[in-house]
Amino acid sequence: MLQINDLSVNYSGKPVVKQISMQVKEKQIVVIVGESGSGKSTLLRSIIGLLGENGTIASGEIMFNQWNLRNLSYEAFRKIRGYDIAMVFQNPESFFDPTMRIEKQFYEFMKMHQDITKAEARKQVLALLTELQFGDPARVLGSYPFELSGGMCQRLAIAFAMANRPKLMMADEPTSALDVTVQAEIIHLMLQMHRQYGTSLLFVTHNMAIVEKIADIVGVMYCGRLVEWGTKDEVLYHARHPYTQILLKAVPKLGKEMVEASVLCENHGKAGFKFEMTPVAEGRNERKYFSQTHWALLG
Numbered sequence: 001m002l003q004i005n006d007l008s009v010n011y012s013g014k015p016v017v018k019q020i021s022m023q024v025k026e027k028q029i030v031v032i033v034g035e036s037g038s039g040k041s042t043l044l045r046s047i048i049g050l051l052g053e054n055g056t057i058a059s060g061e062i063m064f065n066q067w068n069l070r071n072l073s074y075e076a077f078r079k080i081r082g083y084d085i086a087m088v089f090q091n092p093e094s095f096f097d098p099t100m101r102i103e104k105q106f107y108e109f110m111k112m113h114q115d116i117t118k119a120e121a122r123k124q125v126l127a128l129l130t131e132l133q134f135g136d137p138a139r140v141l142g143s144y145p146f147e148l149s150g151g152m153c154q155r156l157a158i159a160f161a162m163a164n165r166p167k168l169m170m171a172d173e174p175t176s177a178l179d180v181t182v183q184a185e186i187i188h189l190m191l192q193m194h195r196q197y198g199t200s201l202l203f204v205t206h207n208m209a210i211v212e213k214i215a216d217i218v219g220v221m222y223c224g225r226l227v228e229w230g231t232k233d234e235v236l237y238h239a240r241h242p243y244t245q246i247l248l249k250a251v252p253k254l255g256k257e258m259v260e261a262s263v264l265c266e267n268h269g270k271a272g273f274k275f276e277m278t279p280v281a282e283g284r285n286e287r288k289y290f291s292q293t294h295w296a297l298l299g
């Protein structure tokens with residue numbers, strides 16, 4: 001679905017993303033990790049065509065289905081953005097227009113891509129929010145962004161991104177500005193979208209717990225390069241690049257002193273998340289131990 005070949009990106013002539021090749025297949029979840037400043041956000045922004053004034057694609061191609069996104073006109077790109085490819089950003093509050101009620105913002109967005117009436121948009125959005133277990137969707141639609149919490153705004157931003165049922169949803173650290181319980185809710189919501197609609201996800205995070213929880217494929221960026229690429233198990237348990245090995249070692253140590261957490265995340269929505277902490281016995285299955293412990297770091 002998304003195929004990137006030999007992509008290099010500069011800011012004011014300075015290389016920031018260097019010769020990256022990667023792909024996201026249908027219904028796949030790809031997670032990109034890497035140190036701060038390694039170019040993760042720039043990679044996502046170049047895909048969606050939002051590099052800003054001083055950013056340029058120096059070489060390479062970005063194929064999305066039949067389109068080479070580099071060659072598209074502004075108008076053609078605008079049609080794909082928000083319809084076939086959607087993006088969720090880090091700070092939910094800045095995503096919405098503070099002067100407009102949420103309902104109007106959904107309508108304005110949806111009518112950019114669909115021939116739709118206000119009433120039909122409202123019906124569809126109410127159905128979507130109900131499906132996503134928003135309590136009192138009508139009240140949410142009637143609110144201004146400042147009347148909603150950061151977590152609610154981010155969940156809405158995801159619903160917003162899903163309003164046109166994109167094939168690919170990209171998310172740039174969508175949880176880092178939120179508290180840990182809400183972080184878990186956001187991940188749960190994205191997984192729900194993925195399962196329900198088969199939406200592919202391309203996700204940037206610093207949080208290895210999220211990698212362990214959701215990734216099919218993991219890419220590791222270092223100094224603008226994609227230095228590791230493979231299935232989650234390949235990267236987490238058989239990392240080849242020294243940077244990945246260091247990154248994994250830097251994750252809070254898995255020792256006897258750590259606790260295991262049973263995360264009842266599938267029950268989320270009604271009762272919220274619960275973390276049940278019990279001591280870990282020595283010799284326990286390492287994979288399960290890793291997964292649950294790290295996921296617990298979210299909470």
Ligand SMILES: Nc1ncnc2c1ncn2[C@@H]1O[C@H](COP(=O)(O)OP(=O)(O)OP(=O)(O)O)[C@@H](O)[C@H]1O
Binds near residue numbers: 016040052055
């Ligand atoms: N608009 C810009 N103009 C000039 N340099 C920029 C711009 N945006 C980012 N950079 C620089 O490009 C490099 C890559 O930034 P980018 O935000 O893509 O990294 P990142 O891996 O997403 O980092 P983080 O994890 O901290 O968000 C950094 O050195 C950053 O300072």
